[in-house]
Amino acid sequence: MHCLKKLNFATRSIQKMKELIKKSLCIVTVMLLSALFLQTTWHFSDYMKLKNDSKSCEKPKLTFKNYCDGTFQKQVDDYLRENYATRAIVIRTRNQYDYTFKNKKTCIPFLLPGKDNWMYYRPGVLDYYGLEAPVHFKSDQELRDFVNNQVDMLNELRGILKNDYGIEILSFIGPDKPFIYPEHLPEMERDTTMGNAADYFAQRFAETGFPNIDMKPWYQAIADTSRRLLFMPMDSHWQYASVWGYDSLFRFMNSLNDFGIPQMKINGIKESKFKGRQDDEATLNLLFKVPNHTPLYTADISVISDSTSRKPRVLFVGDSFIFAYEWLIPKKEITSYYENWFYYDNVYKGFDKKQKYKIKDINRLRSILDVDFIVVYSVGYQWYLGTRGFVEDALESIKDPYQVKVAQTMNRIGKDPSWMKLIRDKAQDKGFTVEKMLELDAKWIIEHENK
Amino acid sequence: MVFSSNIFLMCFLPIFLAAYFLTPRKWRNYTLLLASILFYAFGAPEFIVQLLVSIVANFYLVKWMVKTDNQLLKKILCGLSVAISIGLLFYYKYGNFTMQNINYVLGWVHVEPMKWVKILLPIGISFFSFQSVTYTLDTYRNVNEPMQKLTDYMLYIVMFPQLIAGPIIRYCDIADQIRDRQADYADRLQGFYRFVLGLAKKVLIADVIGFQVDKILGPSNYDVLTSQQLADIATKIANIDSSMAWIAILAFTFQIYFDFAGYSDMAIGLGRMMGFKFPENFDNPYVSTTISEFWRRWHQTFSVFIKNYLYFPLGGSRVKTEGRKYFNLWFCFLMSGLWHGAAWNFVVYGALQGIFICADKLFLRKFNERIGRIPAVICTFAIIVLTRCFFRIERIDLSWLFIKRLFAFEFTPVRFADNPHFFTMMIVAAIFSFITMTRFGLRWQDKVYFTEYNQRQHIIAFALAIFGFIFCLGALNSSGFSPFIYFRF
Numbered sequence: 022m023h024c025l026k027k028l029n030f031a032t033r034s035i036q037k038m039k040e041l042i043k044k045s046l047c048i049v050t051v052m053l054l055s056a057l058f059l060q061t062t063w064h065f066s067d068y069m070k071l072k073n074d075s076k077s078c079e080k081p082k083l084t085f086k087n088y089c090d091g092t093f094q095k096q097v098d099d100y101l102r103e104n105y106a107t108r109a110i111v112i113r114t115r116n117q118y119d120y121t122f123k124n125k126k127t128c129i130p131f132l133l134p135g136k137d138n139w140m141y142y143r144p145g146v147l148d149y150y151g152l153e154a155p156v157h158f159k160s161d162q163e164l165r166d167f168v169n170n171q172v173d174m175l176n177e178l179r180g181i182l183k184n185d186y187g188i189e190i191l192s193f194i195g196p197d198k199p200f201i202y203p204e205h206l207p208e209m210e211r212d213t214t215m216g217n218a219a220d221y222f223a224q225r226f227a228e229t230g231f232p233n234i235d236m237k238p239w240y241q242a243i244a245d246t247s248r249r250l251l252f253m254p255m256d257s258h259w260q261y262a263s264v265w266g267y268d269s270l271f272r273f274m275n276s277l278n279d280f281g282i283p284q285m286k287i288n289g290i291k292e293s294k295f296k297g298r299q300d301d302e303a304t305l306n307l308l309f310k311v312p313n314h315t316p317l318y319t320a321d322i323s324v325i326s327d328s329t330s331r332k333p334r335v336l337f338v339g340d341s342f343i344f345a346y347e348w349l350i351p352k353k354e355i356t357s358y359y360e361n362w363f364y365y366d367n368v369y370k371g372f373d374k375k376q377k378y379k380i381k382d383i384n385r386l387r388s389i390l391d392v393d394f395i396v397v398y399s400v401g402y403q404w405y406l407g408t409r410g411f412v413e414d415a416l417e418s419i420k421d422p423y424q425v426k427v428a429q430t431m432n433r434i435g436k437d438p439s440w441m442k443l444i445r446d447k448a449q450d451k452g453f454t455v456e457k458m459l460e461l462d463a464k465w466i467i468e469h470e471n472k
Numbered sequence: 473m474v475f476s477s478n479i480f481l482m483c484f485l486p487i488f489l490a491a492y493f494l495t496p497r498k499w500r501n502y503t504l505l506l507a508s509i510l511f512y513a514f515g516a517p518e519f520i521v522q523l524l525v526s527i528v529a530n531f532y533l534v535k536w537m538v539k540t541d542n543q544l545l546k547k548i549l550c551g552l553s554v555a556i557s558i559g560l561l562f563y564y565k566y567g568n569f570t571m572q573n574i575n576y577v578l579g580w581v582h583v584e585p586m587k588w589v590k591i592l593l594p595i596g597i598s599f600f601s602f603q604s605v606t607y608t609l610d611t612y613r614n615v616n617e618p619m620q621k622l623t624d625y626m627l628y629i630v631m632f633p634q635l636i637a638g639p640i641i642r643y644c645d646i647a648d649q650i651r652d653r654q655a656d657y658a659d660r661l662q663g664f665y666r667f668v669l670g671l672a673k674k675v676l677i678a679d680v681i682g683f684q685v686d687k688i689l690g691p692s693n694y695d696v697l698t699s700q701q702l703a704d705i706a707t708k709i710a711n712i713d714s715s716m717a718w719i720a721i722l723a724f725t726f727q728i729y730f731d732f733a734g735y736s737d738m739a740i741g742l743g744r745m746m747g748f749k750f751p752e753n754f755d756n757p758y759v760s761t762t763i764s765e766f767w768r769r770w771h772q773t774f775s776v777f778i779k780n781y782l783y784f785p786l787g788g789s790r791v792k793t794e795g796r797k798y799f800n801l802w803f804c805f806l807m808s809g810l811w812h813g814a815a816w817n818f819v820v821y822g823a824l825q826g827i828f829i830c831a832d833k834l835f836l837r838k839f840n841e842r843i844g845r846i847p848a849v850i851c852t853f854a855i856i857v858l859t860r861c862f863f864r865i866e867r868i869d870l871s872w873l874f875i876k877r878l879f880a881f882e883f884t885p886v887r888f889a890d891n892p893h894f895f896t897m898m899i900v901a902a903i904f905s906f907i908t909m910t911r912f913g914l915r916w917q918d919k920v921y922f923t924e925y926n927q928r929q930h931i932i933a934f935a936l937a938i939f940g941f942i943f944c945l946g947a948l949n950s951s952g953f954s955p956f957i958y959f960r961f
Contacts, residue, residue, distance in 0.1 A: 043930060
């Protein structure tokens with residue numbers, strides 16, 4: 022009887038335990054789903070966050086109108102697609118699968134894996150093999166005509182800027198990773214029917230006397246003897262090696278008009294404290310680190326200036342190599358102000374980059390006339406696009422006296438803090454950008470001065 | 473909102489499940505009702521009022537019908553209630569089609585066409601209209617007591633797991649469960665497993681295959697296409713080689729099964745989590761040896777509806793002449809074809825199915841019995857695949873053209889390596905479609921779907937379900953990832 026009771030008790034306990042397990046699984050299911058929801062909505066954890074994620078969706082705002090016409094629902098779906106809780110891990114797993122099992126296939130179509138886990142930008146590689154020019158031009162003559170035309174316009178612009186406003190414009194051709202380290206490139210068939218845009222530009226600049234500094238040959242020359250890599254294997258951007266480039270650039274700028282720019286002194290190169298993944302590797306968004314990558318370096322730089330030194334205002338028109346300037350160079354000790362026209366599309370004003378605009382939304386002439394130097398710069402393969410419309414637009418506006426007057430008036434107002442405060446308040450009241458309000462006021466002043 | 477959408481999986485489902493299980497038992501129907509209304513209102517806000525008004529009207533009409541002793545009034549009220557449901561269905565689903573054809577005929581006799589503003593189709597109307605009809609007719613026939621509470625009736629019609637795409641649940645099958653139902657933890661878990669299984673069928677198989685079908689045959693809904701796009705599709709079909717044509721139509725045959733069966737699995741699973749026992753909707757239709765058997769296995773709840781509420785009222789097989797019997801059968805399939813969509817291709821599809829059903833009764837079944845099981849399955853599957861051409865391609869002339877291309881015998885080699893993901897899913901789809909022809913397959917199906925799991929099986933299934941759920945979320949969303957790089961060209 023006692024045994025039977027014990028058996029009964031044991032059976033009941035097992036039954037209870039089984040029920041408890043099921044209950045726990047049920048609760049865990051609901052909790053996991055709720056956790057997914059909470060993480061999707063509020064993003065409590067940044068675990069395995071994706072690098073350079075091009076999320077384009079704003080969190081949708083519910084209104085009666087957008088709900089009734091179905092826009093809200095669509096926005097919610099788009100937003101969730103880009104923000105769901107497990108997105109980072111899912112995408113990293115998928116990328117890792119592609120990279121490991123599909124011959125290093127990457128999620129970035131224009132990133133080409135080379136030998137020994139090196140990474141290159143596809144257009145740079147194509148340019149090295151002579152395959153990039155045919156993408157943009159039908160013949161070598163067409164490419165040459167384009168280059169000549171661009172350089173002629175730059176010379177015309179230089180004449181106006183230098184003679185009428187005392188502004189120097191110069192160009193800077195950056196080195197391309199494939200030309201510096203071709204030994205790790207993926208194999209391709211070379212096409213020799215067309216030339217190289219950067220070389221043609223350099224040649225034409227030299228012929229016409231346009232101030233230009235071409236860093237490619239110099240970096241090619243030191244690549245073999247340098248103790249450290251000039252480009253990192255998994256990074257297509259300039260790293261510490263860019264400091265020589267910027268040093269050359271500022272010396273060259275000084276040589277043009279004895280401006281007295283403070284000079285950089287490179288005291289040494291040291292290993293960077295940053296232990297993260299190199300830029301391209303990070304953007305691949307893989308689960309695991311790619312093996313055999315070298316450490317990053319940084320330069321120890323001091324700036325020499327004296328009582329005769331002047332910090333210039335500089336407008337950079339070019340590509341992402343400006344980031345090296347921002348990251349590695351003591352920019353505030355060299356320049357008093359700089360503006361970056363990134364790919365002639367986005368505009369970043371000032372050191373903190375907080376003032377961000379689209380190029381079409383600013384008065385470009387105002388910026389052009391407000392600096393001491395304009396540096397048009399790009400790495401090799403970007404020169405197929407010339408100045409991306411900068412020189413054309415600048416010439417057109419600088420030849421128009423009314424536009425020049427508007428730009429100069431804007432600059433005059435811009436230098437008056439109390440006036441600028443009024444402009445800012447007015448812009449806020451009327452719902453305009455400060456830039457727009459400033460332009461409207463400048464036009465109003467010109468019209469009333471004429472009367 | 474559909475089950476395989478982000479909003480459902482990531483927001484609606486977690487919030488609903490948490491709210492439902494935290495609600496005391498006697499209030500759970502209200503939680504479910506509220507969630508169902510929100511579910512419908514999110515996807516189709518413009519139709520929610522009309523849906524609720526028609527539900528209230530039907531409820532009180534049926535209530536009045538039950539109370540009255542006047543037989544004539546009873547009949548009138550029953551007719552009125554059915555007319556509201558079917559009328560709405562006809563107006564919304566067939567209004568455009570009817571006017572289009574009337575105007576075509578008017579144009580033919582040189583009469584000015586009638587003006588007509590195109591109507592949008594409320595999502596799920598084909599399903600909830602039918603459910604509403606079963607309520608009225610089952611109550612009229614005294615099969616079941618009418619609902620006492622309006623909220624219970626509303627719940628029967630708008631319950632979100634089955635609102636959009638069925639299964640079509642007869643009122644008599646679920647009335648008791650709405651009033652009182654039990655769900656233990658095992659039920660809830662197995663419901664969740666079933667939901668994830670359905671999600672996987674839809675996202676991992678049907679959507680992958682469907683993407684390729686759309687690439688070959690163009691989008692499935694021709695209403696939204698411009699004449700230029702239609703001309704492009706016609707050119708594409710005219711030039712398609714036979715191997716590609718066979719792949720396309722086979723792929724569509726698998727796609728539609730895994731899409732619909734996946735959705736039904738999700739609905740049944742969700743229902744089970746809440747204690748509802750929804751009827752099964754699919755029973756391995758592609759292993760049927762005859763067309764009649766196929767229709768008993770395919771979209772079962774719809775077949776049952778047609779049988780009970782159309783075939784039997786027409787007289788069924790108890791009619792005076794053989795001709796009438798076959799006409800009844802054929803007519804039911806014609807109507808079921810039209811139910812699938814308001815277009816002539818669906819009419820042809822239904823008519824063809826009807827013809828094959830009649831042929832089945834007359835001689836095809838005997839023939840299939842003689843040739844043995846596997847050849848019979850192949851023959852039946854071939855008929856299904858061929859008739860699917862009229863289902864997929866929404867213009868009859870293009871369907872014919874496509875069938876001609878199928879039999880043009882202009883084959884070009886197709887390589888697995890050209891699209892390994894698609895072909896892998898085709899193979900997976902084929903395996904899962906036909907595996908129940910084997911005892912092993914049947915045993916596994918019973919184990920996965922219908923057997924109570926033991927502790928160990930629960931733990932394994934739970935882990936697989938959670939992994940499957942996250943995997944499906946990834947498959948739904950990961951394809952569009954492209955990181956932003958500050959280099960542009």
